[in-house]
Amino acid sequence: MPLGIMRVESVGAAARALAADAGARFVGGGTLVVRDANAGNVSIKTLILSDGLGLDRIAVDGTRVTIGAATSMAGIAAHPTLGFLKPVAESIGGPAIRNMATVGGNLFAPYPYGDFAVALLALGATVTVEDADRSEAIDLEALLGKDRRNKPAIVTGVSFELPPAGAFRFAKVVRRKPHGASVLSIAAVLPLAERKVAGARVAYGAMAATPMRARAVEKALEGQSLDERTIAAAVKVAAEGCAPLSDPQASAWYRLQVLPVHLRRLLSGGERH
């Protein structure tokens, strides 16, 4: 059966088309969904293209950043204000993948993918979601916690506050260098007020079925100076709430073993990427 390609004039029209046809899929860059169709997934009947919907823009308004869902990883890496996210974007696939892979698609990428979503989770990002009737802004964590398969809703963009200079940290552990899928990834925003951590947000990738917050770690860091004692306390609770899966990259057991090592390095400033 031939695969239909649909171009639409608005996000609302795309959402209506998705709602009307269980075989329709929205395409960001297509690095996953087009591969899936080409690999013979016959449940995919129609691809609805995001091109031309104006979802590939990045806006910086003071300290607020809004990134259109169809912005590519290459677009993130090249943006002058988003230098702190360059290592995250550049950790995703090789150059050909990064030219296509979008921010929106990364929120729906299956385990162990979703490295950009991990960074957005640490940044406390809000996601704008549109369906056929309405648009709403929801917390990224709430979106990641939902059953996101084949839902007729479209993410149009993500938005967050720029972190203070030097407060954002990211590490991705891979077996196949330089661009393997994650054994795990960690992103953290660690703002300091009078040398104490104030407003810590730490997120993990590949340590549960979807990117997750490391709340026990955040709690151990909050209000403390980032010294050896605090780092030891945070590392002690590193695995709380984690439920990693086993896959060709690593077993769940291995992921749990190496997480504390990489968290310690990240918090000590010795591992950024």
Ligand SMILES: Cc1cc2nc3c(=O)[nH]c(=O)nc-3n(C[C@H](O)[C@H](O)[C@H](O)COP(=O)(O)OP(=O)(O)OC[C@H]3O[C@@H](n4cnc5c(N)ncnc54)[C@H](O)[C@@H]3O)c2cc1C
């Ligand atoms: C060789 C290779 C290496 C890769 N390496 C990595 C990696 O290191 N890290 C990583 O995180 N990922 C990796 N990926 C996975 C993937 O490329 C990225 O996660 C990418 O960001 C997915 O975005 P996309 O636009 O290509 O998604 P698509 O393939 O277009 O879509 C993926 C899913 O998301 C849905 N979707 C897309 N955009 C939206 C939207 N705006 N609103 C609602 N639903 C949407 C689609 O319907 C589909 O279900 C890799 C993939 C390949 C093939």
